[in-house]
Amino acid sequence: xxxxxxxxxxxxxxxxxxxxxxxxxxxDSRSQRVLWLLEELGVEYEIKLYKRDPKxxxxxxxxxxxxxxxxxxxxxxxxRRIAESxxxxxxxxxxxxxxxxxxxxxxxxxxxxxxWLHYAEGSLMPMxxxxxIFDRLAHPPMPLVMRxxxxxxxxxxxxxxxxxxxxxxxDFIEGxxxxxxxxxxxxxxxxxxxxxxxxxxxxxxxxxxxxxxHIRKFVTRIHSRPAYKRALKRGGPYAYG
Numbered sequence: 001x002x003x004x005x006x007x008x009x010x011x012x013x014x015x016x017x018x019x020x021x022x023x024x025x026x027x028d029s030r031s032q033r034v035l036w037l038l039e040e041l042g043v044e045y046e047i048k049l050y051k052r053d054p055k056x057x058x059x060x061x062x063x064x065x066x067x068x069x070x071x072x073x074x075x076x077x078x079x080r081r082i083a084e085s086x087x088x089x090x091x092x093x094x095x096x097x098x099x100x101x102x103x104x105x106x107x108x109x110x111x112x113x114x115x116w117l118h119y120a121e122g123s124l125m126p127m128x129x130x131x132x133i134f135d136r137l138a139h140p141p142m143p144l145v146m147r148x149x150x151x152x153x154x155x156x157x158x159x160x161x162x163x164x165x166x167x168x169x170x171d172f173i174e175g176x177x178x179x180x181x182x183x184x185x186x187x188x189x190x191x192x193x194x195x196x197x198x199x200x201x202x203x204x205x206x207x208x209x210x211x212x213x214h215i216r217k218f219v220t221r222i223h224s225r226p227a228y229k230r231a232l233k234r235g236g237p238y239a240y241g
Contacts, residue, residue: 027237039230071083075092109187170212200219
């Protein structure tokens with residue numbers, strides 16, 4: 001595979017400004033959201049980019065030097081090292097937001113913000129990952145002789161469990177987005193950034209049809225944000241996998 005880690009410094013670093021924040025970023029992954037948040041906040045950062053193994057699509061072992069689980073994103077801010085997307089979002093908004101991208105404490109919008117910030121990874125992504133796993137169950141590296149049985153198992157699990165529950169979740173999200181422009185009301189927040197990846201993935205995989213127009217409009221809105229585009233340019237190809 002060659003060198004699996006590449007360091008990219010922002011232009012202003014090259015001009016002599018001190019950078020504190022490093023984002024350990026696995027290509028084509030959920031860590032893209034952290035880059036987007038930093039762009040929205042206008043915070044200087046550098047990227048250490050890790051390449052996926054082209055066969056397994058897993059991150060390199062070098063990520064385990066950063067975090068024992070070998071997962072991305074991980075953010076380093078001086079002596080601090082923070083993992084998990086939700087925790088990173090909370091930290092960056094608290095440290096660098098100066099009241100931006102988060103509703104006022106004690107408001108209904110703040111409660112909604114906290115809910116969606118944790119819902120993305122706690123409820124929606126596990127169901128989407130289950131669907132992805134069972135969609136691929138009857139394909140390599142599953143041995144050829146076992147694929148027919150694996151296909152029947154996958155079909156049963158998806159039909160009885162995954163598909164109806166995922167439908168319930170997407171219908172719920174569609175209904176909530178029908179009530180307001182963004183997840184925590186009429187103002188864009190970090191909760192929208194956190195919710196972006198699973199909904200982008202759902203659209204890319206064909207799970208969001210014309211019957212869910214508010215989700216589709218949400219994805220269109222986030223893609224039009226200048227900070228989103230800057231983060232995408234810096235973070236590299238992003239297939240919403």
